[in-house]
Amino acid sequence: MIALLIRDLRLALRAGGGFGLGLAFFLLVAVLVPLGVGPEGTTLAKIAPGVLWVGALLACLLSLDRIFALDFEDGTLDLLATAPIPLEGVVAIKAFAHWLVTGLPLVLAAPVLGVLLHLPQAGYGWLVLSLLLGTPGLSAIGAFGAALTVGLKRGGLLLSLLVLPLYVPTLIFGAEVVKRGAAGMAVEVPLLLLAGITLGAQAALPFASALALRINLR
């Protein structure tokens, strides 16, 4: 299992693995929105939590198809399915690797982008915390979507369509934490709910994803 994690990280770090691309995309969204919306600080400050969360979500989304598709195409997935580690474990590890490569950099970069969007001072801590709690859930949910669409050619757009509605609760609670935190309100309830969703997704979805993979390998 550790071997799989190391391999996935190594693949992501070598050329073509796409490490850092998610980050760049996050940055792009954070830049594009002010360009589209206009430069007034007050408006930006108001929408900053939501935009940052939507940006994180899209950045995560765009790298999802790499979770399984490359392994499917070169036959590795067949071999992993017959290997002595449970496919559920494979899915969980790969989702974790995806989080390390995509989610974690987003968490670290978010404060910088918060500056671009005039996020109020009080919000930064909550932004980082909410992303830290939320993005692992995004990876687990995304892995499920990736498992559903693994056999399809260029299924990226379909993958988005399937996964984004599943991201809705995470998005709402995540953005709510930041919004309330920035306004100095109590954040316990959405924070707990956010953590709950992530935990639930991490615990239950690998089974569904492994099932979807088995179906697609058939």
Next chain:
Amino acid sequence: MIALLIRDLRLALRAGGGFGLGLAFFLLVAVLVPLGVGPEGTTLAKIAPGVLWVGALLACLLSLDRIFALDFEDGTLDLLATAPIPLEGVVAIKAFAHWLVTGLPLVLAAPVLGVLLHLPQAGYGWLVLSLLLGTPGLSAIGAFGAALTVGLKRGGLLLSLLVLPLYVPTLIFGAEVVKRGAAGMAVEVPLLLLAGITLGAQAALPFASALALRINLR
């Protein structure tokens, strides 16, 4: 050439071609942003032009890799390159087909999504007009990006990174038209600039794209 256009449209319409998915993604962005930003109508109305334009841009972006990648993978591109039609024409036609399949539906759906984002009454006409003028440019620019990345496996994220900066001027002028239009201000300047970008992209980029394709085929 007409044959190529008809074939591309037919491919998009048959199962798996991805027609309609771009539209669904546009809808998703329009739904996600309020979920992140919050439900107040006044805030939404203020950011509606920018969000709609960013959404259109992302929806366009996600379907770009289909322009050439499928034809590259199954060898069609090799054969088209040796066929008696210029590769520049192939590129232009394929960008046009992409616009018909992705851009045009976005233009038609935009007013409905404007409702979701509380776009002010005066903005609808300008929204449609600016998208109508701008999206063909997006397709032409996107085709260039797609040509650059055609040989890469799962190059979707890289493609996004290459193309998004190129979309910046279109985005700025497009959103500006809608913003000014919604506020009842004069829109001639950004509208003309938008049309200029699209015309320029349509006229010049097919040559660059064809060159990129030739290099990738080598």
Next chain:
Amino acid sequence: MPELGKYAFAVLASYGAGLALLGAVVALVVWRFRRAKAALIAAEARLAARAAQGHHGQANGGRA
């Protein structure tokens, strides 16, 4: 025609759009039904023809 007053547009448009959508889905379902039926009948005919010639009523040919 009932008197709808200032709400005429809302009511009429609702009924118009609602009935149009209902009509569309009914038409779609019926159209697909017809098409599938015709295609299946054609395929069964091909199957029967093939069973009759050459295949010596082999295996399940008759069940078609």
Next chain:
Amino acid sequence: MSIWEYANPKKFIETAGRILPVLLPLAMGFLLIGLVWGFFFTPEDYKQGATVKIMFLHVPAAMMAINAWGMMLVASLIWIIRRHHVSALAARAAAPVGLTFTLIALVTGALWGQPMWGTWWEWDPRLTSFLILLLFYLGYIALWQAVENPDTAADLTGLLCVVGSVFALLSRYAVKFWNQGLHQDSTILKVGEKDPLDPAYYWPLIFCLIGIVLLFLALVLIGTVTEIRLRRLAVIEARERQEA
């Protein structure tokens, strides 16, 4: 005889053929009576004016939009647990119908909202959940269409339906948390309580509701028969390919 007998495709087609000639006219009849009654012969509401007439389309469509998803969930579970093909195909047949009902609820709701709330759209929790339901329908249908092998498609969409239902519920809760709403609560089932639905609207609404339920059943039956035939067609074509 067990109920699963009807899960036999041949038997299903036969039974559907016997039910439909009754069901379809009945559905059309109820719907027609309800809509005509509601449109022409109901009084104006003291608060909402003539716009109450929209209710006769809006409420049945909204209810069936949710119930159709529920039916797809049940059918998907039956397919996943007991592997009855007809059940998977019924779920598939229900999806476009449910999608249409969702659209009708949204469109009529928007048209109603303009005179009542002064806006076409408000991010009210119920309205928002419906928009999210629309997205789930779209994703479900797109996945069915994208996967070529019918059994694989049935398995994957079944899985999506089950997982999606959990997330749809979560979303409903999240949206309520996110915004308090304008939309009125359900009163249709509150007969006998205070503030019930005016009896002048009650009966036409009941007719419309019954009509929509029957129409849904009829369309799903027709659609399922279509899917069964397409499935058999695919089998025949695969066999021809093998022999070629």
Next chain:
Amino acid sequence: MEFVIEDLAVARGGVCVLEGVRLALSPGQAVILRGANGIGKTTLLRTLAGLQPALRGTITAPPESIAYGAHADGLKSVLTVEENLAFWAAIHGTSGIEPALVRMNLADLRDRRAANLSAGQKRRLGLARLLVSGRPYWLLDEPTVSLDTASVALFADVLRDHLAAGGAALIATHIDLGLPEARVLDLSPFKARGGVIASRGFDEAFL
């Protein structure tokens, strides 16, 4: 522990392609699968490897005893030969990739990235994976594709050692591997004769 197949029927794309297949494979034995293109060799091997369900029949094998070698090698082009092989050794919980590298004549290429290997070298690396899997039953789908004659002979040697060490192999191939001691199983008699439809039992109602 034997590997026994009884009255097996396998399907692909919704159509039964082989039926009534029976076979017993004991340690030390090798069986060559023969049959025309498209008869269903790959399908049979995938079913035996547990990647797809059998339509009918039973497969009895010791748990976790099967190593499957597919058409595709499952190599990562950005990893080196050594990294690729070490990964599979770690997954199977075996150690020491050295002997496998040497046996498959890959020792000199150990630091080369898989992307820069020729087709035959890639194939050799794919076969080395079998050695580090440490499993007794090898199911191989055209293992010698794109190998030159010297490499084919090398592979035959490896196979013979594996059999001598108590392993067994079931090999689908069109060419002569130079293993006279192997039994040959011709699949033509098992070809399904139309009409039998795939999805388990229930689906027959669709006909």
Next chain:
Amino acid sequence: MEFVIEDLAVARGGVCVLEGVRLALSPGQAVILRGANGIGKTTLLRTLAGLQPALRGTITAPPESIAYGAHADGLKSVLTVEENLAFWAAIHGTSGIEPALVRMNLADLRDRRAANLSAGQKRRLGLARLLVSGRPYWLLDEPTVSLDTASVALFADVLRDHLAAGGAALIATHIDLGLPEARVLDLSPFKARGGVIASRGFDEAFL
């Protein structure tokens, strides 16, 4: 009009693989390219088809006279046989796909989607594209892969007719096509001997 290659050198992945290739192909002639795996047959054909630049040497051919048949067939799986072929006919400005369908024994399959064709049938469709291209010089890269013997014979007939009608063909293949009248060109003597670096002129500075 002749098709003449003089002192050609071709490169792949930055390395010169063949050099000094010379060949003249007149109407009515067929030439078979032979050579081990990886010697550069595909590279040579792609260069001749104009898909990649030659390193050195000249290629003289009438304009728009070359039809290239690659490893991949360029078929769209969601289009039917007829739609696929009609598309290529339209691209090449020829009309009447009927004779091509009949010649390649595809008439019965005309309404079948390409996804549902067997590998051999797909290949026949790919070869039918040559017929509708209306071009005299065919450059074919292993055209008979996955064809059974009957189809190979069918293809040889088509080829013979093409030659009789004043066409010509250059065919890379490992098997015997049953065309005794064809000349054979063995590529082994042209194999580039290390040290010669690809990118024209400029790269030599790095040596």
